[in-house]
Amino acid sequence: MDKLRVGIIGLGGRGHLGDGWMNNERSTVVAGAEVAETELAAFRERAGEEVFTTTDYRRLVEREDVDAVAVLAPDFLHEECAVAALEAGKHVFCEKPLAISTAGCDHILRAWKASGKQLMVGFNMRYMNIFRVMKEIIEAGTIGEVKAAWCRHFVGFGGQFYYHDWHAKREGTNSLLLQKGSHDLDMIHWLTGAYTRRVAAFGGLDFYGGERSNDLRCSECPDRRTCTEYVDWPGHERCVWRQEVEVEDNNTVIMELEGGIKASYLQCHFTPDYHRNYTIIGTEGRVENSEPEMKVWVKTRQGEGYKHLADRVYEVKEYQGGHAGGDPRITEDFLDMVLEGKEPVAPPLAGRMSVAAGCAAAESMRSGGGVVLVPEMEW
Ligand SMILES: NC(=O)c1ccc[n+]([C@@H]2O[C@H](COP(=O)([O-])OP(=O)(O)OC[C@H]3O[C@@H](n4cnc5c(N)ncnc54)[C@H](O)[C@@H]3O)[C@@H](O)[C@H]2O)c1
Numbered sequence: 001m002d003k004l005r006v007g008i009i010g011l012g013g014r015g016h017l018g019d020g021w022m023n024n025e026r027s028t029v030v031a032g033a034e035v036a037e038t039e040l041a042a043f044r045e046r047a048g049e050e051v052f053t054t055t056d057y058r059r060l061v062e063r064e065d066v067d068a069v070a071v072l073a074p075d076f077l078h079e080e081c082a083v084a085a086l087e088a089g090k091h092v093f094c095e096k097p098l099a100i101s102t103a104g105c106d107h108i109l110r111a112w113k114a115s116g117k118q119l120m121v122g123f124n125m126r127y128m129n130i131f132r133v134m135k136e137i138i139e140a141g142t143i144g145e146v147k148a149a150w151c152r153h154f155v156g157f158g159g160q161f162y163y164h165d166w167h168a169k170r171e172g173t174n175s176l177l178l179q180k181g182s183h184d185l186d187m188i189h190w191l192t193g194a195y196t197r198r199v200a201a202f203g204g205l206d207f208y209g210g211e212r213s214n215d216l217r218c219s220e221c222p223d224r225r226t227c228t229e230y231v232d233w234p235g236h237e238r239c240v241w242r243q244e245v246e247v248e249d250n251n252t253v254i255m256e257l258e259g260g261i262k263a264s265y266l267q268c269h270f271t272p273d274y275h276r277n278y279t280i281i282g283t284e285g286r287v288e289n290s291e292p293e294m295k296v297w298v299k300t301r302q303g304e305g306y307k308h309l310a311d312r313v314y315e316v317k318e319y320q321g322g323h324a325g326g327d328p329r330i331t332e333d334f335l336d337m338v339l340e341g342k343e344p345v346a347p348p349l350a351g352r353m354s355v356a357a358g359c360a361a362a363e364s365m366r367s368g369g370g371v372v373l374v375p376e377m378e379w
Contacts, residue, residue, distance in 0.1 A: 144284030158269025
């Protein structure tokens, strides 16, 4: 194969990830599927007029000139698109969350095994330098045997990201523990080297949602000049205070991982700042990151005094490109996987396990906060 021929399903915001496979020495984008005509037109401008376009993704999946399919459509479509592409004999790149239910992920993984093709999940955070530095420190044994992992996700702009469109409904994404959360739960799994076995969670809709009409759009709203949540973003401008909003915006999860590692995950969608803070504690010390400062701190039990935050401070530089360089690196890794047989940084099972942990946490917080076991993958 000279160049991998990629077809893309979903050409909205995330559709631009596909640009990495255009004008690439090892790949070309030959087809796009999208239901919005404006996005299809913009895609044709980027990809060239000879590109195949359709509003029905099944027409893309059945094409012989498509070797690989990237599923960049909304979460609730991942399962049907990924399974259709694998069953048609295509390699698949699927954005996170892999699906919006554990059973949906299992469906995809079984289709993947049966296909003999390659599957990658869009865990671009695993390629970001700040987290790779943390991973290397842990793997070097600097903090000893990992025993605890804490993640706080301050989702400033949660309204802009999630409450103006399909994300706000359970049928769109199930829970935001699967949306932003599938990244964080995966990072906890990756940094500790262990998957979640059981969870308990509390959550609520404490800020967004309300009594406004489901039909109200920002552009028509009488309060648009003063509303802090106003956006000028066609297709993503439903009112964040509307009645149908239902996914929780304030979530607290506790987890027990394999090997008895204890973890906690805190996610809030109405903080004024945006960043993720991870702390991993081992028998010899702890490692912590700061995204605003682009630093990683390491403190060992041999270090100076308990009041000092760090023995060592790493200043981390970002790579160029979207999501702190994670986007160009994951698109290249997809080509390495398909064309060179390289193992992906995140195996497909990791995509399933982060969704399974998020689904179990959503179930717990919607049924009184009791312990819920994360089911094993049934092949
Ligand atoms: N890994 C990351 O960092 C990252 C970042 C952003 C988004 N994502 C993921 O990408 C996916 C898309 O997110 P987004 O922000 O682009 O959403 P979006 O709503 O902006 O775009 C989705 C696009 O899919 C289109 N679409 C809807 N139904 C379709 C269908 N049946 N066939 C083809 N296209 C269809 C929509 O018209 C829209 O243009 C989500 O699953 C999200 O989790 C991942």
